[in-house]
Amino acid sequence: MPTYKLCYFNIRGYAEMCRLLFAEAGVEYEDIRYTREEWPEHKPEMLFGQMPVLFVDGEQIAHSRAIVRYLAREFKLDGGNSLNAAKCDMWGEVLYEAFSKISFSEEDEAKKVQLMASVFKEHIHPKLYKYEKIIKENGGTYLLGEKISGIDIVMFSTLDVLNDYLPDGKILEQHPTLKILVEEVKKRPGIAKWLKERPAAEY
Amino acid sequence: MPTYKLVYFDGRGRAELPRMLFAEAGVKYEDFRVKENWASEKPKTPFGKLPVLTVDGGEPLAESGAIVRYLAREFDLDGGSSIHAAQADMIHTAVIDLSNDFPYFEEDKAKLAERVKTLEEKKANLVFEKIEERLKASGSQFLVARKLTYADIAVASFVDAFKDFDDSFIKKFPCLDALQQRIASRPNIKKWFDNRPKTMF
Numbered sequence: 001m002p003t004y005k006l007c008y009f010n011i012r013g014y015a016e017m018c019r020l021l022f023a024e025a026g027v028e029y030e031d032i033r034y035t036r037e038e039w040p041e042h043k044p045e046m047l048f049g050q051m052p053v054l055f056v057d058g059e060q061i062a063h064s065r066a067i068v069r070y071l072a073r074e075f076k077l078d079g080g081n082s083l084n085a086a087k088c089d090m091w092g093e094v095l096y097e098a099f100s101k102i103s104f105s106e107e108d109e110a111k112k113v114q115l116m117a118s119v120f121k122e123h124i125h126p127k128l129y130k131y132e133k134i135i136k137e138n139g140g141t142y143l144l145g146e147k148i149s150g151i152d153i154v155m156f157s158t159l160d161v162l163n164d165y166l167p168d169g170k171i172l173e174q175h176p177t178l179k180i181l182v183e184e185v186k187k188r189p190g191i192a193k194w195l196k197e198r199p200a201a202e203y
Numbered sequence: 204m205p206t207y208k209l210v211y212f213d214g215r216g217r218a219e220l221p222r223m224l225f226a227e228a229g230v231k232y233e234d235f236r237v238k239e240n241w242a243s244e245k246p247k248t249p250f251g252k253l254p255v256l257t258v259d260g261g262e263p264l265a266e267s268g269a270i271v272r273y274l275a276r277e278f279d280l281d282g283g284s285s286i287h288a289a290q291a292d293m294i295h296t297a298v299i300d301l302s303n304d305f306p307y308f309e310e311d312k313a314k315l316a317e318r319v320k321t322l323e324e325k326k327a328n329l330v331f332e333k334i335e336e337r338l339k340a341s342g343s344q345f346l347v348a349r350k351l352t353y354a355d356i357a358v359a360s361f362v363d364a365f366k367d368f369d370d371s372f373i374k375k376f377p378c379l380d381a382l383q384q385r386i387a388s389r390p391n392i393k394k395w396f397d398n399r400p401k402t403m404f
Contacts, residue, residue: 002286036255047293047333047337048297048329048333049329056286056289059286059290061286061289061290061292061293062293062297063293063296063297065292066289066292066293066296067289069272069288069292069294070285070286070288070289073285073288074285081259081263082273082276082277083261083273084275085272085273086264086269086270086272086273087264087269089266089268089269089272089273090249090265090269092262092269093266093268093269094250094265094266107261120222127250130249130250155331173261
């Protein structure tokens with residue numbers, strides 16, 4: 001087993017899905033969280049000057065999506081064959097793009113709520129409905145069927161981060177199939193343990 | 204060997220790297236180009252976008268990144284191990300993300316020059332500097348695993364696409380310039396470059 005070190009800030013953000021993958025797989029890693037003050041000193045260590053970065057026996061992997069794909073493959077959470085891995089990969093890109101349309105920098109509260117509602121209506125809800133449709137077609141709890149894969153954990157993590165941030169956290173009301181997915185993910189032993197023990201983080 | 208069909212518009216764009224992978228691997232595929240019939244093709248795609256790849260007539264796979272990574276894995280162009288695949292992934296992602304800012308269809312010449320300059324100064328120079336350093340330090344002909352991977356082909360594909368905007372950009376990075384020339388002159392890639400349809404984008 002390689003030595004893993006994950007570097008990020010003390011937030012969930014784009015690293016939480018990686019931490020959840022380690023938790024699901026029951027694999028040890030160093031969960032480094034730099035403060036804003038510590039960051040400038042460590043920035044030159046990171047290949048593209050950004051985080052998260054995963055160090056694997058000292059070799060660096062940058063870009064959260066590349067890290068997720070690597071961990072899913074290593075931990076056999078990528079569907080078992082390259083076509084299933086590609087489907088999960090596709091959904092990773094789709095969700096990343098949809099959720100990245102949310103702007104957290106809008107300061108006017110009223111405008112923020114309006115923008116958020118519009119992004120959800122046009123970009124996010126349609127993708128979530130489609131994800132649910134495929135879950136139902138495959139007859140299980142997860143995207144690929146009965147067996148969980150990394151993308152379900154990414155979905156869980158994304159909803160987890162957003163639910164605390166949005167004023168009324170009502171995303172799942174419209175998505176009963178995803179609500180079940182979220183409940184099932186929470187119960188998985190490795191993940192349940194992590195959710196109980198993880199450091200509190202603002203977002 | 205499965206039957207592959209790659210569907211895109213009649214251009215290079217986000218389909219060109221998948222096409223280069225098919226070419227390098229010497230694998231046959233249907234290079235389907237949507238011209239007038241987008242309205243009827245669009246509903247067949249999972250998310251209303253192109254490219255999509257169908258394998259043995261199955262459900263279409265969308266997202267050019269997912270398609271590239273799938274083909275690379277199938278054609279043994281991803282370095283072979285998960286760590287090498289991850290390194291290729293990271294380089295490909297960094298390079299291809301830059302193409303999201305390509306000022307396609309910008310008609311105002313001054314604006315176009317400005318946008319190209321901003322892209323280079325704010326993003327592309329940094330990414331390429333880092334990859335150049337890495338290649339130089341490795342002393343290898345290739346970016347990952349000391350053998351050809353889709354990361355090398357992605358750099359060549361980027362240079363091929365970006366030369367429409369700034370054909371001297373890559374000269375700032377001599378090792379990467381040498382790499383992309385080596386890729387472009389590989390027999391199968393050269394054959395593809397020489398014979399592919401000439402398109403606007």
